[in-house]
Amino acid sequence: MTELLSGIVSIIVINLVLSGDNAVVIAMAAQGLSETYRKKAIFWGATLAVFLRIGLTFVAAMLMRIPMVQFCGGILLAIIAVKLLKPEQEHEHASAKKGSGDFKKALLTILWADLIMSLDNVLAVAGAAQGNMLLLVIGISISIPIVLAGSTLLTKLMDKFSWIVYVGAGVLAYTAGEMMIKDQFMANYVHSYPVLEYGIPAGLIILTIMLGRTLRTQKTSSKNAAV
Template sequence: MTEYLLSLLQIIMINLVLSGDNAVVIALACRNLSPELQKKATFWGSFGAIGLRIILTFIAIWLLKIPFVQVVGGLLLIWIAVKLLKGEDEDSHIGGGSSFIEALKTIIFADLIMSLDNVIAVAGAANGNLVLVIIGLAISIPLIIWGSQLLMKLMNRFPIIVLLGAALLGYTAGEMIVGDKAVGSFLEGVMPSLHMILPVALALLVIVIGNYLKRKEKNVLNKEVTNNHAETL
C-alpha cells in the first residue's frame, strides 16, 4: 500500500511539473483567435491531445516490458530532466494560429511531441500498473486544459518545484533502469543494494548537470552581452 501511494505521489508530481508546457502550448496557439474560437480550439485541441496521450501511454507500457527498453527510457528521462532544469524554452517556438484549423493542428502536433516526456515518466513511475496509469491520465487532463497559467506562475515563483521535479525524474529514471528485465537482474547480481543507490544517485546527478549547464549557458550569454556592449562603444 505504501509503495502504491508513493508511486501515485510520483505520478502527481510528474504531471504537475511536465503538464505545464502542454497547457501553455494551447494558450499560445489560440492567442490570435477570437474569444469564441479560443474556447472551441481549446476544447477540441485538448480533446485531440488527450486522445493521443492515452494511445502513447498504453504503447509506452507495452514497450517498457521489452528487455533494455526501460534502460533506453531511463536514459531519455535523464535527458528530459536535465533539459527541464536547464530551462530550455520550447514554448517560444510555438506560433499562434490565425485560424481555428491552424490553431488545432498546432496544439495537437506540439502536444504529440511534448507529451513524450510525460508519457515515459508516468509509465515508468506506474511500473505497469494500469490503475495508476489511468489515475495519471485523469490528473493530467485538467492540468492541460485549466492549469497552464497557475502552474507556470507557481514554477516562476517557487523554482524549488522545478528542482524537485527534475530530481524526481532522475529518480524515476533510476527506478526504470534497475527495473529492466535484462539489466536489473545483472545489476542486482553485481551489487544487491544498487536498486536503492542508483535512483538516488541519478536524482543528484540530474541536479548537478542541470545546474552546471544552466550556469554555463548564463555565462556565455553574459559574455556575448559584454562583447556586444564593448563593440558599440
C-alpha cells in the same frame, strides 16, 4: 452501477497517483512559454497525453516484457530532465512566430516524456479497468482537469520559486532511475548488488541537477559577457 462507479474511482485514483511526474514534465516544458502559449501547451499536452495512455494500454504489457525497453526509456527521461533545466535561448520579447515554435517544441517534449513514463503506469490502470475499455476511457478522461490544474499550479510556483525547477528535475531523474532498475536487463544486477536499487536513482538525481546547474551557470556567464 456500483461496480462501474467503483472501477471509475479506482482508475482515477491510480491515474492521479501515477501522474505526479507527468504533471511535473508538463509544468517544466511549459514554463518558458508566454502566458498564451503556456496555457495551450498545458491543455493540449495533458489532453493528448491521455489519449496516448489509452493507446498504450493495448501494447504496454508486450513492450514491458522486452529487455532494455525500460532501461533505455529511463536514460531518455534523464536526458529530458536535463534539457528541461536548460535556460531558454530566446530573448524575453520573442516574436509570435518564435513563440509558436517553442509551443510545438514544448508539446513534443511533453508527449515524448509521457510516452516514456507511461509504460508501467498504464499497466496499473489497465488492471483496475479489468479489460473494460469504456471504464478505462471514462476514468482517465475524468482525471484530465485535475492534471491540468496541477500542471498550471506548478508552472506558477516555478515562476515564483526557481528552486522548484530543480525539485521537478529531481523527481524526473528519480523516475528515470526507477525505470532503469525495474528493467528485466537489470534484475540480476540489482539482485546481486542491492545498493543499485537506491544508488542508480540517487546518482541520476545528483547528475541531472549538477548538469542542469552547469548549463544554467554557463548561460548566465554568456549573457554577462555579451553585455
